[in-house]
Structures are given as structure tokens and as C-alpha cells.
Amino acid sequence: MKSRRPVWSAARARRIVQSLAFLAFVALFLNVRPRPDWQPDWSAKLFFIIDPLVMLGTALAAHSLPMILLASVGTIFATIVLGRVFCGWLCPLGAVHAIAGRFFRRFWPNRKRRDAWSRWQLTKYCLLIGMLFMALFGVHGACVFDPLVFLYRSCATAVMPAGQWIVEEGSTAVYKADPGIGSFRVAKVTEPPYQFLRLNVFVLPNAVFLGGGWILLLFVATIALNAYRPRFWCRYLCPLGALLGIFAWRPWLRRKVDKAVCNQCDLCRIGCHGASCESPGEGWKAAECFGCMNCVDHCPRKGLKLAWAAPWNNEPKIQPLDLGKRAMFGSVLGGAVGMCLMRISPQARGSTFNATLIRPPGARAERDFLQRCTACGLCMKVCPRGALQPAIAEAGLEGVWTPRLVPLLGYCDYTCNLCGQVCPTEAIQPLSLEEKQKIRIGLASFDVNRCIPYAYGRDCMVCEEHCPIPDKAIYFTEVDVVHRDGSLQKVKQPHVDPEKCIGCGICENVCPYRDGPAIRVMSANESRHPDNQPVQGVPSPY
């Protein structure tokens, strides 16, 4: 069998393009790495700007759209003409699932039913309808589970940190133990790759993301589902796949089976990525076909090919998807319930602010921000100090995985404005450095019960010296402290000047206390919220 297979085939071409697209994703992902003199361009967000779901979801939720996202109109046209080739040829998450599916097929072969059409594949359309209904009212869930967003976030906050942890811990253990035979040292082999990765691939040492374990678990779980059905995510869940399926309603490029040749051997359905056929040789659903070309390759009688047809032609035949009125209604109802679920909290109603929800500089006011943020993780990947972390519950259910600044883990670099430059949906607005340096993202305050000069009568100045504001948002007053033995000592006690503090969080980050810093930045006085300004007399940049 193997020797009869052609060297060059459509499926092989697809595999090459798919691999290249995946490698392009990896290369662009690794290139998003802050370094002096690097200015991110559109290539950093390439996969998001060709994603029609990000465009549609943002347009519906935010009622406006960054121009660059219109690039995805090209993807829509390609889908109208060629069908869901994006899923089969270009989607990097699709490639991950294709590889995983192939692996499980090897490992666990001969299950024909795995590639037969299942009615449950309509689930993704129901999810999409529900989520787009929610998007109409400003809930951005459709984009949070967009495959490119899902992959980027998983890589940035879970896969990459996991890989980095292995490299760092492993090489450090070898370095410290220094095993070897004679004059040969194992560390001689492990150190060069470690140093290379440290200086050229990792963003910062010990990069970690809060809740990254859960994100990794979810990512691995979706991959593991390939054991049940190959490309489970793509067939059953993917909201972008569903959207493209709608556009691939009547593609110009269609599967054509030569009835005279077909003996219904059903080999065409084995390995079908989209599980797009209902029965042997028949019942092809254009909306479910990824254009993977495996069927064309597998047909031993060469009775199967792709042919062009005008949209109004009925031949070659397309079997329509029948979602049904009840499923449609149920999806919309589900969306409405989901929305209530997210909005019935004081924070979502706008009557309270979360002190630990510090948004990156340039982030829009919370409601507007949530309507745009897809939680793709690009800002977290680019943050040079690892300060931007995926929110868990701080922003409510609606804001899960959206970026928040966690000063204990990292701070907002005074001379950096990268997060706004990479944000694909401008949830974080692009700002010049001068503008960004005026934006307040929070306000620092001292816990005088812990702060060393207040609580223990000793000098400490770490927060003050790190404060990047040229004329310092932290200043000292000198006081006489009486020690236990009655002796007097002059101690410098620090204070925050609310007019100068921009909430960058470096003070909290460098405080000698690592369990609970004695200076904390909280979201009060953040520029983006006129209602969250408890300390008066601070001029607003707006």
C-alpha cells in the first residue's frame, strides 16, 4: 500500500502548509520578547488580525473596531470560496490537534466511527450563537475561547513557563551538583543551551503566571480529548470553526464523488479531520470539511476530487446543517442566562472596585475594557517584568484571564509601553512613552504597622530609591525614634505623594517583605475611572 501512494499529494501539501503555519506561530510567539530597541509591529498580533471571530466578537461587544482587525475579512472571503481551509491548513491550534489526533490514531487504531459525522458536532454552533448573543450585550466570551486566543494564552501563561521551569530547574540542579566522570562535567553540556535560552528566549528568569496550572490543565485536557475523537476541539467546540462553518455554507470548491467509480468502501472517511461525512461516499457537509484532503488521498479508485462550482449550483451536492429552531432558541436562552450569571455582582454593576485589580497602563474603563479584552495573553507575554498576570476571580467571571498587574510578582516598567502596542483589540490603548508615564494605574500606600522605619525604627529606603519618578513619589521625613533602651535615633520615614504616584508598583515589588509588602499599590485613583478617585486634588490626565 505504502509504495503505491504518490510522493506528491494534496494531503501532503496541506501538511507542509500546516506545519509552516504552526512554525510561523511559534516564531512570532518567541519573537514577542521585550528587548532594548525592539518595537513590536503587526506581526506580533498576526494570527489575531486574520481571525474573523476576534473581529466580529469585538465589533459586537465594543460597538467599534480597530482598523487592523479588518484584515480578517480576507479570511472570510477565503472561507466563502474555499470552505474551512483555515481550520485545515492554517490554524496553529488545529495543527496541534491534528498532530495529537494522529498520535492517538497510531496508538489506538482501527476505530472507524471516530471519523464519522456526529450530531453533537452541532454543539459548537450552539455555543457560538449563545456567545455572540452575549457579545451583543458586551460579554466577550466568544473571543476568550477563540482557538488562536486559547492557544496563545495557553502557550504564554502555561506551556512556556512549564518549559522554562524544566530548563531552569534542571540545569540549575546539574550546575549545583556538578556530576561528571573524570574531567568531563555534565554541566559543560547543559550550561550553553541554558545560557542561550536565558538570554534569547525567556522573557525573565522564573517566569510564572497565577493560575497557570489550571490553564495548562485545560489545554492538556483539550488535547487529550483527541483520544476520544481526533480534533475533538475543532469538531465539537471551536467557536471560530463554527463561525467559519457558517461562511462555508455553500463554498465554490466542493468535494465531488464519481458515483460510477465509488464502491462505498468508506476509506475516505478514515482520517477525515472534520468528520464531515454522514455515510460512506455521501452526505458531505461543507460546513464541517477542513479541506484536509485526506479523502482525496485515501480513495483507492481515484473517484474523489475537488471541483469548482458556482454557489447557486446544486452539484456537487452539499448536505446542509440542520441546527433546528429549538437548538437556536436554547442557545440564545443559554446566552441570556450566562450573561445574568456574569453581571449579577457589585463589581460588574460598577458599584465597587477591586483594590487588587490593577489594569495595565492605557487600559480602558472596566466595562469598555472587558468588552474588548480577549484574554489572549499577548500583553502578559510581552511584559518585561512579568507583572501582568491572568486574573482569576478579581475581575469576576467575565474577566477571567484578563491581565492585571500583580506588584508582588513584577512592576510596570517606567520606560516601557509595550502592552498597549501589542494589544490586538486595543483594550489596552497604544500610548507614547510620555503619555504612558502620566497614566496612573493605582496608588501606593504604606502599612505603617509593618514598614520597617515606622514599626521597628530603622532606616530602609528600598521603595524610595526604586521609585522611577524623577522627583520621587516617595519622600522621607526625619523623625526622632525612641528605642527600647531610651536612646534617640533619627529615622527617615517614607510617605507617598499622591500627586506624583502613578501606581507602577516597583515599590511594592522591591519591599524587603516578600510575604506581604509594607507598601501596597491598589487601584484607587486609577486614571481610567472617574469614580475611583478617593484622594482628591490629583490632576487627571484626561
Place this chain on the structure above:
Amino acid sequence: MHCCSRRGFLAQSAATAGVLTLGSKPLLAAPLAADQQADMTIAKWAGAANPDAKEIEAIAVKLTEQAIAGLGGMQRFVKKGDVIWVKPNIGWDRTPEMASNTNPHVVSTIIRLCLEAGAKTVKVGDNTCHAAEKSYHSSGIAAAAKALGAEVVFLDPSRAKRFDVKGENLKETAIFPEIIESDLVINVPVVKHHSIATATVCMKNYMGVVVNRKAFHQDLPTCIADITRFMKPRICVVDAVRILTDHGPTGGDLADVKTPLTIAAGTDIVALDAFGVELLGHKPESIGTVAKGAKEKLGTMDYRSLPLREIAVS
């Protein structure tokens, strides 16, 4: 000055006959003869006043060359095949004109002199406060060092080793081994205001060899004396081309920068610190770290008692 006047006097008489003039004016020692070895040099710009940024670059190079030459040249400290660590202050993400970091042209001149003296490798690096990649870049030091073939090292806390500093306050602490395992460490600080120590020059610059120095600030003089004793300084070069007079050690405002256009080099770290703090308008004995250094016999505050060579450069 009083606590050291006797030691200063002894050093003085051992060198050349000098005249001590007490008072607020600097003490004047008799100039060294051309063949006498100096232990400290002060190279001061005596050319055209108010140079622009471009001219300051050239002045920094000349001053550094003269200051080192005055000590007897770099070959006095560097042997053929040595691995040298140049330790500037690269603490902050600030440009050279802010005087928050050591002048890159001073650093590059020292690198060049080391290589000319036969050093095998010259490494440059500091444990920065702001992000290292940024500070190395904005300070201009990474580019200047790389251009001369020096190795720009990004220190790695995970490769640090614990050393017993045997200090009064500092005991066992994690230190970057690449620095102290090199044959010679050249300490190249910039003279700056410091909000707790009042002034920072050479001794405080050694804080950059320690991984976690946050707790130092609760007793800076003792910790700094401890780490200075551990580092056994052999040569320091004080960059006072530009100095930061306020909002230190971070700076960031040109209004706080002065340009004394001076480089001091020498073997006595306390003497160089005393000289540095005087440039900022302080009496050495009023600065805790300097007084503690003198008390711990790490050097003398009375730098004029040393074999001192003052060079007017133009």
C-alpha cells in the same frame, strides 16, 4: 578628619615632607616627583569650560587615561592573561547624562587599558536595580563594552554561590561568583547623592556583588564595610565627570546633575570615597559609610595624606 590625623600624619611623613594646612580649604601636600609612585590620582579637566555632551565624551576618555597613567599605568594592576571584572554602577534605566550610572566612556576606557595591559578577558556587569537589559542598554555601557570586545555579563542569581563574608553584620550571603573569582575587580562607581547614605561612591558600589541586598539599608555603614573588607579592593576609579547631587541614587532629572569633569583613581577606597563625598559638598566624617570604613581601617579619609598626584588635563 580628626580621628585620622595621626595616621594621616604618619603616612605623610613616610612619603614626602608635606605641609598640613588646617581649615576649610583643602590640605595641600607637596607635589610628587615624576618618578614617585602615586596611590591616588585626581585628574581634573582644565580645558575649555562648559563642554557639550559630545566633548564630555572625549574629556571622560582623556581624564580616565590620565588618572590611570598617574597611578603608574594599568600594568601596575593587570598581569598578562588576567581575567578582569570591571564593576561600574549600572543600577538604573537612565541615560548617561542623568549621572545615575557610571559614564560609559570611563568604563570603555578602562576596558581598553586593561586589554592593552595584556588582560585575557574583560567582563563587565552589575546587579542592577531596574531591569538589567534596560539598564545595560540605556546606560550606554553594554554597547561601549561590546564595541571593545569585552564580555557583557548578565548576572544570574540562580548561579550565585553562598560565601561567608565574615562581617560584623553580614555573615553567609549569596554572591555572584563570576565577579569575585576574576583576577582583579576594578570598582568604577559614579559619585551620587543617596537618600539614606547621603552619598554613594566606591564602597557602596560593592553592593552589586551581593544577590539580595535589600536588608543592607537598615544598617548601611556596617554592611558596606563588611562587603568592602570581603572584596579586598585593589583599584577603584571614581567617575565624577558628571555627578548626581539630589534625588539619588536613581536620579532622572537633569537639574540634579553637575559636571565637575573629574576622575580620581587609587588604591585606597576610603580615601577615594572621602574625595567623592567632598565633591557633593559633604565632610567625609559626616558620611556614615566613609567614617565606618576609616574606623574599620579599610583606608584613610584623609586622602591628601596619601602619595597623591593631581593632574590638570586639557
